[in-house]
Structures are given as C-alpha cells and as structure tokens.
Amino acid sequence: xPSVPPARTRPRGARAAERVVxxxxxxxxxREKLTGQAIYVADLAVDDAWWGTTVRAxxxxxxxxxxxxxxGYDWSRAVVVLAADLERRxxxxxxxxxxxxxxxxxxxxxxxxxxxxxxxxxxxxxxxxRAAAHLRIRYEPLEPLLDxxxxxxxxxxxxxxxxxxxRGFAAAATVLEGVYRFGAQEHAYIEPNGMIAWPSRDGVRxxxxxxxCPFYVVHALARLFREPEAAIRVVQTTTGGGFGGxxxxxxxxxxxAALLADACGRPVRLLYDRAEDMAATTRRHxxxxxxxxxxxxxxxxxxxxxxxxxxxxxxxxxxxVVLSRAVLHAAxxxxxxxxxxxxxxxxxxxxxxxxxxxxxxxxxxFALERHLDRLAAAAALDPVELRRRNLLADGETTATGQxxxxxxxxxxxxxxxxxxxxxxxxxxxxxxxxxxHPTRRRGLGLxxxxxxxGFTGNGEIRLGSVAAVELxxxxxxxxxxxxxxxxxxxxxxxxxxxxxxxxxxxxxxxTVDPDTAEVPDSGPTVASRTVxxxxxIVADAARELDRALAARVGRPPGRRWTVATFERxxxxxxxxxxxxxxxxxxxxxxxxxxxDRAYRGDAYATYAWAATVVEVEVDLVSFEVEVRRVVxxxxxxxxxxxxxxxxxxxxxxxxxxxxxxxxxxxMREGRMVNAQLTNYVLPTAIETPPIELAILERPFxxxxxxxxxxxxxxxxxxxxxxxxxxxxxxxxxxxxxxxxPERIAAAWFARPPQxxxx
Amino acid sequence: MKLRLIVDGRPVAxxxxxxxxxxxxxxxxxxxxxxxxxxxxxxCGACAVLLDGELVNSCLVPVCQADGREIATVEGLxxxxxxxxxxQQAFWETGGAQCGICTPGMLMAAAAxxxxxxxxxxxxxxxxxxxxxxxxxxxxxxxxxxxxxxxxMRRASPRRRAGAxxxxxxxx
Numbered sequence: 011x012p013s014v015p016p017a018r019t020r021p022r023g024a025r026a027a028e029r030v031v032x033x034x035x036x037x038x039x040x041r042e043k044l045t046g047q048a049i050y051v052a053d054l055a056v057d058d059a060w061w062g063t064t065v066r067a068x069x070x071x072x073x074x075x076x077x078x079x080x081x082g083y084d085w086s087r088a089v090v091v092l093a094a095d096l097e098r099r100x101x102x103x104x105x106x107x108x109x110x111x112x113x114x115x116x117x118x119x120x121x122x123x124x125x126x127x128x129x130x131x132x133x134x135x136x137x138x139x140r141a142a143a144h145l146r147i148r149y150e151p152l153e154p155l156l157d158x159x160x161x162x163x164x165x166x167x168x169x170x171x172x173x174x175x176x177r178g179f180a181a182a183a184t185v186l187e188g189v190y191r192f193g194a195q196e197h198a199y200i201e202p203n204g205m206i207a208w209p210s211r212d213g214v215r216x217x218x219x220x221x222x223c224p225f226y227v228v229h230a231l232a233r234l235f236r237e238p239e240a241a242i243r244v245v246q247t248t249t250g251g252g253f254g255g256x257x258x259x260x261x262x263x264x265x266x267a268a269l270l271a272d273a274c275g276r277p278v279r280l281l282y283d284r285a286e287d288m289a290a291t292t293r294r295h296x297x298x299x300x301x302x303x304x305x306x307x308x309x310x311x312x313x314x315x316x317x318x319x320x321x322x323x324x325x326x327x328x329x330x331v332v333l334s335r336a337v338l339h340a341a342x343x344x345x346x347x348x349x350x351x352x353x354x355x356x357x358x359x360x361x362x363x364x365x366x367x368x369x370x371x372x373x374x375x376f377a378l379e380r381h382l383d384r385l386a387a388a389a390a391l392d393p394v395e396l397r398r399r400n401l402l403a404d405g406e407t408t409a410t411g412q413x414x415x416x417x418x419x420x421x422x423x424x425x426x427x428x429x430x431x432x433x434x435x436x437x438x439x440x441x442x443x444x445x446x447h448p449t450r451r452r453g454l455g456l457x458x459x460x461x462x463x464g465f466t467g468n469g470e471i472r473l474g475s476v477a478a479v480e481l482x483x484x485x486x487x488x489x490x491x492x493x494x495x496x497x498x499x500x501x502x503x504x505x506x507x508x509x510x511x512x513x514x515x516x517x518x519x520x521t522v523d524p525d526t527a528e529v530p531d532s533g534p535t536v537a538s539r540t541v542x543x544x545x546x547i548v549a550d551a552a553r554e555l556d557r558a559l560a561a562r563v564g565r566p567p568g569r570r571w572t573v574a575t576f577e578r579x580x581x582x583x584x585x586x587x588x589x590x591x592x593x594x595x596x597x598x599x600x601x602x603x604x605x606d607r608a609y610r611g612d613a614y615a616t617y618a619w620a621a622t623v624v625e626v627e628v629d630l631v632s633f634e635v636e637v638r639r640v641v642x643x644x645x646x647x648x649x650x651x652x653x654x655x656x657x658x659x660x661x662x663x664x665x666x667x668x669x670x671x672x673x674x675x676x677m678r679e680g681r682m683v684n685a686q687l688t689n690y691v692l693p694t695a696i697e698t699p700p701i702e703l704a705i706l707e708r709p710f711x712x713x714x715x716x717x718x719x720x721x722x723x724x725x726x727x728x729x730x731x732x733x734x735x736x737x738x739x740x741x742x743x744x745x746x747x748x749x750x751p752e753r754i755a756a757a758w759f760a761r762p763p764q765x766x767x768x
Numbered sequence: 769m770k771l772r773l774i775v776d777g778r779p780v781a782x783x784x785x786x787x788x789x790x791x792x793x794x795x796x797x798x799x800x801x802x803x804x805x806x807x808x809x810x811x812c813g814a815c816a817v818l819l820d821g822e823l824v825n826s827c828l829v830p831v832c833q834a835d836g837r838e839i840a841t842v843e844g845l846x847x848x849x850x851x852x853x854x855x856q857q858a859f860w861e862t863g864g865a866q867c868g869i870c871t872p873g874m875l876m877a878a879a880a881x882x883x884x885x886x887x888x889x890x891x892x893x894x895x896x897x898x899x900x901x902x903x904x905x906x907x908x909x910x911x912x913x914x915x916x917x918x919x920x921m922r923r924a925s926p927r928r929r930a931g932a933x934x935x936x937x938x939x940x
Contacts, residue, residue, distance in 0.1 A: 034861075034863075036860055036861070037860065037863070037865070039868075040860040040865060041852070041860070042868075043865050043867075043868030043871055044842075044852065044856040044859055044860055044865055044868075044871060044875070045802065045842065045843065045845070045846050045852070045856065046800075046801070046802015046803065046841065046842040046843045046872050047802065047843075048868055049801070050801075050804070050869065052801070052804075052805065053795075053801035055799070197903075198901075198903050199867070199869075199903055200804075200806040200812055200814055200867070200869045200870045200901060200902070200903055201804070201806065201867070201869040202806070248868065249867065250804070250867045250868065250869030251866075251867040251869060251903050251904055252867075253903070283808055284806065284807040284808060284809070284812075496867055497866030497867030497868065497904045498866065499866075653862070653863040653909070654863060656863070656908075656909075657863045657866055657904070657905055657908075657909055660905060660906035660908040660909070661866065661903070661904045661905050661906045662906075663906055664905075664906030664907070665903070665906075686807075686809060686811070687806075687807045687809065687811035687812055687901070688809060688811055692901050692903070694897075694898040694899075694900075694901065694907075695893075695894040695895075695897040695898050695900075695902075695907040695910070695911065696894050696895065696898045698906055698907045698908075700890075700908070701906055701908050
C-alpha cells in the first residue's frame, strides 16, 4: 500500500556472495523499543537521586549585579551552584569545544537569553523549582546585538577560490544576483535532553544520559573538573532522537548535572522539559546566502560568486565547522571553472546555534537550488535542462579542485528522479489543472545536491578514530565503538558489517550502547561518518581478529568461518593466551589530502548524491501548501540495510519539508517565543506525503562494502525542491524559508493582478 | 484520593492527589515507564494510552478521571509469553520504530484505530496517527507497519473484528 518499494540499482553480479549485508535483518534493540522496556534517561531508576534545575537569564545581554538567596526560604534541603563556586573549587568554567569561549555558568555578563546562571538541586523536582524561584538575581540589561547582518563579530570565515571570476562574468550571456534567507529549525527529537550524574566515587565520576557523543562529554568534564579523562565515565542511555541536537549541548547538561552531584554528594537528575529544551538548546543556523552567477549562451555556468553568512549565536560552539561544511558545499554538485565562495559565522546575543543534520549544507543547497531555478527563468531555460548541462560528470572537479571519480552519480540521480516522478507528463497535467481550477495551483520542483561523508578535510586524520571487536563467551563477537544508536541503526549495521566480514550469522555479533569505560574513542556520532568511516574501522578490526584466529588454526585469512570452526578457533586462541580484543585505527584509506589554509583539495573522502522532486498544491484562498508527493533518488554507495537506509532518507526528507514549509522559530528580543510543540508546527502523518525512493548504489571503494554516509544527505535538498514547486505552481518568486502561507501570499499579491490569473 | 483502576489487565489500588497526571501515576507510582513523556502538553502523543479503549494523552488526564477505569499501555500489548502483538511485529519488520520514543504512543494509537477499523485506508491510518509526532521516520514505514498488521490480523481472524482476538487490552 502506501510505499512504493524503493528501486535499487547496482552493478549486476556484485557481491552475490554477501549473506548479511544488504539484508533487512531485524533491528537489534527493536524488541525493547516496541514493548516499552528500553530504558531512556527519564526511565532510569536511581535511588536517592536529587533533581536538578537550571536558572537561566531572561535578558539577551546583561551584567549580573547580584545573586542572593531569599533569607525567608529554608535552604537546608537544596544546593545551589554558581560560577563563583566553580572558581572557588578550582574548576574550569569553560565548556570545551572549539574556541572554548562558552562558560558552564555565566559569571559576570550574560551573553544570551536562557544562558545558565545558577544550578539548583533538591530532593524533588518541585522542591528544586521552588528553591530556584527563591534565588534573587539582579541584572543590569545591556544593549544586545540581535541582527546578524549588522554583526561585525565573526567567529570564523573562509574563502574558496577557483579560476578567474572576472573573466567568467565578462564572458557571461546571463548574470543573475539573488539573496536567500533561511530561518532556524528545532531538532524536535521527541525525547528531550537529559542527564544523570553521580558524585565522584573511587576517583571516577559517572554520567549517564541521552547523547550522540560520549567522548565529547568525557573531554568536556575532564576539562571542567581538571581531571584525567580516565576519571570520567560516560554511559549512553537509549536515545530518543538526536539529529545533531545531542551532539554538543549534552556537554553542558552533563557538566551541570555533575556539578550538582558534586555539590550535594548524591546522584542528580537533570531532565529538560520540552519548553526548556526548545528555548535553550541549539538550533539550525539561520542566515542568508548571496549569489551572483553567470551563464553562457548555451546555459553553462561560467561564474559562481557566493557569500554565506550564518548567525552563530552568542558563542562559537560548532559554528566554525558548520560554516566550513557550508562553504565547501555552496557550489553544489555542479561544474564551474570560476568560483569564489566566502563565508562568515557571526556573533549575536542569541542562544548558540549548533549541529543539526546537514550541518550547513541545507542552507547553501536551499540558496543554490532556488537560485538555479531563477537563473533558468532569466535565461529562458528549463530548470531541468540547466541542471543537466551543469551537473558534474565522473572525474570532474568540485569548487576545491577535488576530482571526484563517481560525481556522475548526480546525473544518475537526476535521471532516476525525473523518470520516477514522470516529470514531463506531470508538468503538462499541472498546466491543464491550473488553467481549469479557480482556486488551486499545482507545481513541481526539483533540487540536486550532494553531501560529503565524514569530518571535513583533515578532520578524520586528526581524529584518528579507533574501534574494536572482542571475543565474547560462546564463540560470539562483541563490537566496541563509541558510535551511538539514536534510531538510525548503528547497532544493527555494525553487527551486519562484522558478521559479513567474518562470515558469521548476524545473531552471533553483539553490539551495546557505549560506555566509555569499555569502548575506544571512535569519534562522535555525527557528520554521516558512522557507517562510512567508523563502519570501515569496525570491519578492519574484524579483519584483525580474523587474521589472528586464522593464523592460530593454520588457515588462510579472509575466508568465511562457520559457527563451529570459529568457536573452535576462538577457544584455541584464548587457551593459548591470545588477545581477546582487536583494535583498528582510522588509516585514511582513500588517501585524502586537503590544504586547510588554501581550502583546496579533497574536502571529503567521498560524497553521496541526490535529486529530489516535490509536487505541491497551493490553495489560493488560504495559501496553505499541500505536499502531494516526494520522489527522491539518493546514492548511498551501498545499502548495508536497505530498510534502515530508506528510513534515514524518508525521515530526512520529512525534516527538510518541515524546515522549508512549516517550521518557524519566532525570536523576540533574542528569545524563542514559540518554544512549544503547540505553536512550533512539526509535520504530522497528514502533512508528510508519501515518499518514493530510488536508492542508487555507486560504491565507495574505501567504505565498508561500498557504503557512503547518508544520514544527512536527505535533509539537504527537500526544502528547495518544495519551494521551487510552490514558486512554479504560482509563478512567484520566493527567496525566504520557511515558505509559510503568509510569505507565499505576500509573493502572490506582489504580482500584478493580470498575472495572478485568478 | 483513593483510586482503583486496572492497568494492562492488573488491578491497582493506590492513594494519589486527584489532579496528578495519569502519566505520572503510571511512570512514578507504578514504575511503568514504557509510556513516554515528549512534551507534557498533549501535542506529541508519546504518552498515549487507552482509557476504556479510548485513545487519550495520559499527560492531560488527571487521575481522578481514571478511577474505576481500565488503562492499556504499550507494556500490555505483547502476550504474557512475550509474543509480540501483530502491530509490534510489523513495526519491527518494516522499520516503523527508529529511536523508539514515539513508538509506545504510536502503537496505542494504531491499536485504537484497528479496534474500530480493521481495514483502514492509507488516509485513515494517517488521520488516526496525526496526533502522534515522529521525527525519525517521515511516517512512511509507520503507515506501512499499520497496514501490514491490519492485514495479518484480518487474516488471523477473518470473521472477527481486528483487535478482538488479542485486543489492545490484554488480560494477563
């Protein structure tokens, strides 16, 4: 019924021998999640735990004049932690990330509304909140900087240059400029953030909670308490969605919970409710992109000049790397000899914006894909034809001069999306419908995009991630990695990769939620790197194990084991005192080289490619948009688990439609005023249309079984495809998202009445 | 006030303030943490349970309204021998559960639908689930899972209404 089975194409005969990879095995932790037995942080029973709460600043910028305890309140059953307490105890009041500019608690000046100023814990949530209400904090409000366009305080800026821009423009037959604006987006994982921390015992502090990156928390807490990393133990609980929102902010929550546990000598629960999570934690960067581009008379791109400006918020957090990925993807999957891309991430007195699936790419893809539709119109070209003439072919180079062997996958994706959406005939049908219908208009929109897998540039080399496998009792194998499961299927896919590598059944491989006391640091669970990068390291570790056991029983390595031969070999190996645990480290298998200063070279080891078509119907009375259909062709390298892969693509596309059409973060005086699911509109099952996928598989030679990273790709192009569809339906120009009914109506009524045709 | 209710087939008697949220009673007093809190304002549906067979958001129900009534949560869906309910099985096979936090409420909303409409259309499924937010799946595989479960339940008991054989309220 609802979903058309995804079309899959891959080289015939390839890997016919694979038995576990490419199969839809049952999700590892499925039973627990389906029966209500999975333990999320709020479900964790902890004896004697107190409840923590965070007191936040109500001003966008202010000086803290005094923090006093109401003498009429009984403080004997509460603890309070202030910045001054950290100083007194010799702790480092800095949330370690890139620039180390964000404090755990504001000391003298508040840089954004909702900034943590004090922490309170008490035996119950109600008591903690009551005590917090009896803290009297006096502020002197200062003039805040709220307009990112006017901000001169930059956290980072980058430039990419290729060819000769002036020559490109001089030869252009069509030149078009445009400015594209985009709003913030809430992650809106359905499980709000939360952490539980224990006081230091036997020299170890334990923190447990909802997160993407256990070792980020280890690094941050070691820095805070000035302790060695071995003194910090972080355990992930089942995590109810992340999407980037649980990448860096959990460092802060974990630090707060640990400080409170330290102060009261008991475990402390710090669980955010929805309103606090929405108002205070990170969001997707809002901002704008300027485009100026030149096209020759054959519709070929001659010059692309792009300037990206992201609103970072009050602290740098991850903005420099978000910006870096944005500029590296700003010219899209297109061929152009003359390119100049500049970008800056600027400070405003708003809560810091942070990691969110796509990580800067959705913003630049929206701008470019919307711009290309406008450019096609300016040159009287069909938007499909413009893309067809300019998409990269195999071996052609990106803006950083990286020659990409499989870049032609972008053309395959376009062809697949067009044919499955019946682009031409649907457009003809729309024209007829639009002539006939008095108050409704249909349109089709297209976007082509790509996403680099793994950390940018030399990031993976610097990270040097490690993963391990170990022999478990009964001839089983356990995967040890810090990559977290947050719904995307890490535990399942890692088990498949190891099972396939060793030739063992899927059921013989164990995967666990990471505990940093046990697993090596395989880096954060971000950047579409879990399968493409860490999955490869996991496979390498499994190969180490295979080599050791094969040598032990005197057979050549790389052959499939049976359960019986494996068990025998494992027993012999352990009886002879052999290693139980086998590690592998990232070894730059693709030989990636990138010049950090010039921003030239291999920005990513591999890219995944996509083309998405969205069909909409717009009501000319209410200006509501009904998304009728999404057709998307996405190249994943190799679908280790086709259903999980499809789940990533569908979920990402739905989030992208939400960002493009429905989800609006409304800020007033630097505060989010619609921090509720009641008035921040998430797409439901009704607004989200059927999604038809074509999963393409152009293998990445250095990924596990050819896999690329696909977690973020689907988020990148759904918004421009949808907005292009709305623009096509109404014949209006739209340059800002979310394209709410108000914005669409404004664009419609900006047209002369004779062109509205209604 | 003194309360008597039946939770997943089990009689429960306890003392609680009348305006306590049913969600807190389940999670804190009974330790039944399978029912989740996502927003606390009735928007996300993660806390959905059945109250005498009717789908409600347990974060909006004061316990005084649950007195003397029967509550079904995700924890009572599977059989006492661990056999999954057809909905649970279908969600597992299709990929309808990713991070899993919306799943308990989603399953209860689906169970309520199948109890009144054993052969729902796609649009009926989408409408029935519109009170339950999922941020992971784009709903595609959830809708598919409900359709698959409905088909299997019809096949298993062709003459009876779906949900009657192993209804949402399983008595253990």
